[in-house]
Amino acid sequence: MTESVHLIEALDARKERRSERRDFFKNALGAAAITAAGATALSFSSSAAAQTITDADVLNFALNLEYLEAQFYSYAAYGTGLDNSLLSGTGTQGAVRGGRQVTFTDPVVRQYAREIAQDEIAHVKFLRTALGSSAVAQPVIDVSVSATSAFSTAAQAAGLVPAGTAFDPYASDEAFLLGAFIFEDVGVTAYKGAAPLLTSKAYLEAAAGLLAVEAYHAAIVRTTLYGKGIATPSLRTSADAISRARDSLDGGGANTTIFGTNDLDQGISSYSATPINLASTQAAVTVSNIVPLDSNGVAYSRSASQVLNIVYLNSGAASAGGFFPSGMNGNIRTSTAAG
Known part of the structure; x- marks a missing residue:
């Protein structure tokens, strides 16, 4: 078999x-049984690397991101990380820093976390099988809780917590949702940005399927945050602040205009920095923005370099940092300064 x-x-x-x-x-x-040696080479036009890459390189880039998501959700949902059999490969294998189970109080959020965790683990298995012996090992991943951890650095940049203060994405249902929001949209834009780089129709079809699942996940997180944000507005404003912080990292602007040319990221409540309020019989309701898109109704893309700027938490040129303290494994691992 x-x-x-x-x-x-x-x-x-x-x-x-x-x-x-x-x-x-x-x-x-x-x-996907095609080996990396047989994959067609193409010019990597994004600023992440000035080199010729293969379809396998693009899939390995995605695999690094899937390792991150799978580990975070697995720990949050079940209190354990990925099985060791899913961590080996080319490059230097690294450990996971931190991670623990969330004590969920909302059964809906708990079920969402479990479902997403299972999907992300399946993505890791799928890509590793597709890549075979060319699959990269899991690099060092930081999902820990400290004043200098990746989650805390991101939360500090967004103004969710004061400088030098820890942000704990495992502390509550709401903290978990905000932690997930920090990088959930990034996976969607990464797959869309990578699609034009793939030359294999089978790989492109696979990437499209993975993108669709990531988009469902992002919508779950965005919708739940918005729904809870009606009663607790700080959840909504915190998510919008995270969106602005991501834009500051990837050079995409600051969400200050509707459909702005540099608005590569969008919060969950309207397209502008000043939320629009509609009067209702009970209270003012902020307009939702569950689906981030352009004026044509199309989801936006990020280049590999922009994705790296966000996960490394560094708007400058970098090859490591943030959620990947020692960098990613594979040929796509270095960003340039966000413009």
Whole structure:
């Protein structure tokens, strides 16, 4: 029995609702047996690296991001990280710093966390199987809680906590949602930005499927934060502040204009920095912005360099930092200064 069939069966066994994905995973993995040596080389036009890359390089870049998401959600939902069998590969394998289970009080948020965790673990397995021996190892990942941890640095930059203060994404349902929001949208824009770089139709189809799932995850987080933000406005304003902080890292502006040309990120409550309020019979309601898009109704993209600026928490040229203290593994690992 082939590795692809094993993977299909494992995915289908998790939940019956995933049975409709059978044909997609089967077809994608069948074509993914192409080795990295046989992958077509192309010019990497983004500012992340001045080199020729392969489709395998692009998928390994995605795998690094999936390691991060899978570890965070796995710890938050279950209190444990990925199995060691999913961590090896090319490059230097690193440990996970921090991570613990959230004591959820809202059963809906708890179920969302578990579902997303399972999806992200499946993504890691899928990409590792597709890449075979070319898959990169998990690098060092920081999902810890301290005044200088990645989550805290991001929260401080957004003004969620004072400088030198720790932000704990495992402290409550709401803190978990804000922690997830810090990088959840980034995965969506990363897959969309990477799509034009892929030359293999099978890889492109697989990336499209992964992007769709990440978009569902982002919508879950954005919708839940907005819903809870009606009763607790600080949740909404905190999410919007995180969005502005991401824009400051990737050079995408500060969410100050509606559909601005530099507005690469959007908060969850209206397109402008000053939320629009509509009078209701009970209270003023802030206009929602669950789906971040441009004037054509199209989701925006980030280059690999912009993604690295955010996960490294550094708007300058960098090859390590933030959620990846020792950098990513693979050929796409260095950013340039955000412009």
